[in-house]
Amino acid sequence: MTSKTDGVYTRTPLIAGNWKMHMDHFQAVSLVQKLSWTLTDHDHDFDKVQVAVFPPFTDLRSVQTLTMADKLELTxxxxxxxxxxxxxxxGDISGDFLKKLACTYVLIGHSERRSIHQESDDVVAAKLQAALRHDLTPILCVGEGLETRQAGxxxxxxxxxxxxxxxxxxAAAVAELVIAYEPVWAIGTGEVAGPADAQEMGAAIRQELAALYDTETAQAIRVLYGGSVKADNVAAIMRERDIDGVLVGGASLDDEEFANIVRFEHHLVTD
Ligand SMILES: O=C[C@H](O)COP(=O)(O)O
Incomplete structure (x- = not known):
């Protein structure tokens, strides 16, 4: 695998595409097919760099049917x-239903859930527990707003x-977790936190996990960065030692662009 800073990825990179409230179930099938074909054409190794998409609820059954029928490796x-x-x-959707749709992951506490739907930290904690109860891997989203950032x-x-x-x-449950650091001011704005900003928070999160649990557990947990990630900035972000993947919004709706993000190692070699 392409080197990071020490020559080895100790955690398998995860490239995740959050479609938000875009794509009906017809469009979802088309996008997943095109993404899969593009990655297959490039001989993408899904074991080396994992890929996951997060369609709206109403698309999940169609995506399940397609991935099962065509034996797709994306999750x-x-x-x-x-x-x-x-x-x-x-209006709520049970983790039980999601497990029966063979979901691997669930986003927990995305900033749009926190801000638009007023989800408190305690609700987020309860949703995290629900995901774990149903054997879904939570991707816990955390991150600050602009004022908090400006105040240091x-x-x-x-x-x-x-x-x-x-x-x-x-500790046993937390080992299954993925954490996504998404500074709210960088989401959908074109403003990208610099790679150093992403690394600062990735390292701080890992240090906190080591304090809450232990070093081994902290080293096993993947930390993603999210916020205006594109094919032309992903490589620099993925070079950072404590960043193990990206959570992509807008750019995940374009199969070519998202495939290029998934293939970040190619950019690591060429840029
Ligand atoms: O879940 C994804 C994040 O909200 C980032 O969205 P974005 O890539 O459109 O900035």
């Missing part, structure tokens, strides 16, 4: 999950989000 997940398992929770409080703020979400998660 998929949901953008949210209810903190409840079943009951009178209109970004590390403290983000680590507090992390601590609250993990309050009842034991």
């Amino acid at each position: 998929y997940g949901a953008q949210d999950v209810s903190q409840f398992d079943a009951g009178a929770y209109t 409080q970004h590390v403290d703020f983000t680590l507090q989000q992390l601590r609250t979400a993990l309050q009842d998660v034991d």
Whole structure:
């Protein structure tokens, strides 16, 4: 595998595409097919760099059917999950349903859930527990807004989000987790946190995980960066020691662009 700083990826990179509220189930099938064909044409090794897409709920059954029928190696997940398992929770989606759709992952606490739907840190923690109960791998999203960043409080703020979400998660469960650092000011704005900013937070998150659990656990957990990632900036981000992948929004809706992000190692060699 292409070198990082020490010649080895100790954690398997994960490139995740969050489609947000884009793509109906017809478009989802087309996008997944095109993405898969493009990556296959490039002999992409899905064991070396894992790929996951996060379509809207209404697309998941179609994506499941396609990936099973064509034996695709890319994985998929949901953008949210209810903190409840079943009951009178209109509009909510149970982790049980997602597991039955063979989802691998679920996004937890995306900043758009936190800001638009007022999800508190405690709700995020409950959703994280729900994901774990249903054997879904949570991708826990954390990150600060612009004012917090400008006040120099970004590390403290983000680590507090992390601590609250993990309050009842034991070491065995946390090892399954993926964490996505998404500075809110960099989402969908074209503003990218510099690779050094991503690394600063990646290292801080890993240090906090080591304090909360142990060094071995902290070293095993993947930390992704998200916020205006494109094919032309992914390589620099992926060079950073504590960044193990990216969570891509807008650029994941274009199969060629997303395939180029997945193939970041190619850019590492050529840029
Ligand atoms: O989940 C993805 C993030 O919100 C980043 O979105 P973006 O790549 O459009 O900035």
